[in-house]
Amino acid sequence: MTLRDILNKLLGRQKTSASTARERLQLVLAHDRSDLSPELLDQMRKEILEVVSKYVEIDIQEGAVSLETEDRMTALVANLPIKRTLSIASSSEEN
Amino acid sequence: MSPSTRIILICSGKGGVGKTTLTANLGIALARQGVRTAVLDADFGLRNLDLLLGLENRIVYTAQEVLEETCRLDQALVKHKQEPNLALLPAGNPRMLDWLKPDDMQRIVNMLAEIFEYVLIDCPAGVEDGFKNAVSAAKEAIVITNPEVSAVRDADRVIGLLNTHGVKPVQLVLNRVRPKMIASQEMLSIDDVTDILALPLLGLVLEDEQVIVSTNRGEPLTLKENQSPAARCYSNIAKRMQGEEIPLIDPSKEGSGMRDKFKRLMQTKIF
Numbered sequence: 136m137t138l139r140d141i142l143n144k145l146l147g148r149q150k151t152s153a154s155t156a157r158e159r160l161q162l163v164l165a166h167d168r169s170d171l172s173p174e175l176l177d178q179m180r181k182e183i184l185e186v187v188s189k190y191v192e193i194d195i196q197e198g199a200v201s202l203e204t205e206d207r208m209t210a211l212v213a214n215l216p217i218k219r220t221l222s223i224a225s226s227s228e229e230n
Numbered sequence: 231m232s233p234s235t236r237i238i239l240i241c242s243g244k245g246g247v248g249k250t251t252l253t254a255n256l257g258i259a260l261a262r263q264g265v266r267t268a269v270l271d272a273d274f275g276l277r278n279l280d281l282l283l284g285l286e287n288r289i290v291y292t293a294q295e296v297l298e299e300t301c302r303l304d305q306a307l308v309k310h311k312q313e314p315n316l317a318l319l320p321a322g323n324p325r326m327l328d329w330l331k332p333d334d335m336q337r338i339v340n341m342l343a344e345i346f347e348y349v350l351i352d353c354p355a356g357v358e359d360g361f362k363n364a365v366s367a368a369k370e371a372i373v374i375t376n377p378e379v380s381a382v383r384d385a386d387r388v389i390g391l392l393n394t395h396g397v398k399p400v401q402l403v404l405n406r407v408r409p410k411m412i413a414s415q416e417m418l419s420i421d422d423v424t425d426i427l428a429l430p431l432l433g434l435v436l437e438d439e440q441v442i443v444s445t446n447r448g449e450p451l452t453l454k455e456n457q458s459p460a461a462r463c464y465s466n467i468a469k470r471m472q473g474e475e476i477p478l479i480d481p482s483k484e485g486s487g488m489r490d491k492f493k494r495l496m497q498t499k500i501f
Contacts, residue, residue: 136338139415139496151415156379157422164386184398207389207428 165202168209176202183213192218233378235343236471238350238367239397240471248322248378248405251441251450252464253352254282255409259452259468261349268346270339273354274322274330282286283310284448284499285318286357292320293338304339314454315347332366339367348471357391372432374403377418386427398475401432403467408437413493414500419482431478435460 140150166173179201187193198215233458240253250273264315270447271279280286284389293307295379309319321330321341342349354360354482365371371392405425411417426429438460446449450467451461466476 136500137415137496138498138500141500142496151419153412153415156418157426160379160382160418161425163383167383167386168390171442 161204165204165209168204168207169202171202176200184215187215189221191220194218232404232420234303236348237339237343237369238348238393239353239364239371239392239426240350240374241353241361241364241371241388241392242355242374242381243357243388243435244375244381248374249355250278250282250352251445252277252372252374252403252405252435252467254450255452255461255464256417256468256471257316257318257350258310258313258450259462259465260471261310261313262452262467263313263472265348266346267316267348267350269316269318269352270342270344271318271352272335273319273352273360273361277320277322277324280308280318281319281448282445282450283316283318283375286448289318289320292308293334294321294322296341297338303345304340330363331374332363332479334368335363338370339445351428361388361391361486365392366395368397371389371397373400373427373429374405375423375427376406377404377412377423380422382418389427400429402427402429403432404434406437407434412481413490414499415497419497432470433463433478434481435463435468436481462501468484
């Protein structure tokens with residue numbers, strides 16, 4: 136976001152189109168580069184959340200699994216705030 | 231084949247961003263520097279390089295006849311009258327659509343590399359067979375794009391494919407840049423595009439009506455002594471290819487008036 140974008144926001148104007156272009160491109164390229172369809176990404180997101188919630192209680196509302204891209208490298212980024220650790224986790228490991 | 235010959239693919243993915251215009255202008259600019267240069271039109275289904283160079287009436291043979299040995303290479307090469315260091319070779323004619331294979335492209339490019347110091351390959355649009363043929367013969371590449379979402383997206387796809395084909399180095403030319411629109415943040419800036427595509431910038435070309443005038447006449451802009459803005463950009467790119475250090479200008483950072491300074495301030499990225 137640039138200074139002009141902030142000024143536009145304050146004045147209730149639309150964001151500059153270059154900013155919009157930048158954001159849209161970054162999103163579409165992250166998907167293009169990973170060759171993952173949105174459905175597949177969604178399925179993966181669900182499964183990741185399932186696995187993680189076996190061990191810790193996570194805030195599903197706040198959590199996000201997304202693709203990010205920088206310097207032609209695409210990364211799967213999971214941001215999952217932990218509410219508390221589940222006691223089952225350690226006991227299941229013993230079994 | 232001469233190992234020092236630079237075999238450069240000029241590609242974009244999307245059509246109409248200026249591949250052929252860049253090839254024609256770089257060909258002339260390099261020839262004017264005294265470098266023996268061949269331009270190969272790999273887009274034989276829809277060839278246009280001959281038209282932009284004003285050589286459309288002088289084509290007799292193509293690479294196909296050379297490979298079939300119905301003519302010699304020097305008979306198929308069309309020399310530019312004003313710049314005899316430049317020669318054009320069309321890969322084929324539109325009637326024989328799927329004649330050339332990657333092997334054929336490699337053979338013809340190797341023959342050109344015996345004679346010329348630069349071989350510029352004008353790549354067809356798209357990422358299908360035409361692209362794959364052209365890329366198979368290339369050592370390095372120039373990706374040309376416009377500061378528009380569709381062109382940048384397609385360029386990204388092509389860069390990925392160049393990486394898989396092992397073509398290196400790959401450099402970027404940003405075409406049809408409008409400084410005023412960048413200043414008012416209604417066009418992707420130079421930094422935006424280079425950040426997204428993560429390629430070194432070989433040069434930028436300013437939007438210039440003279441480009442259309444020059445294609446009408448079949449006389450590339452770089453032929454002229456008195457050069458228009460786009461022509462200067464093309465010439466600078468050719469000089470950089472030859473190793474000269476010509477600084478890049480960021481049009482959005484030009485100007486010292488209050489207005490320009492304010493516009494620049496407004497472009498400051500906060501987050």
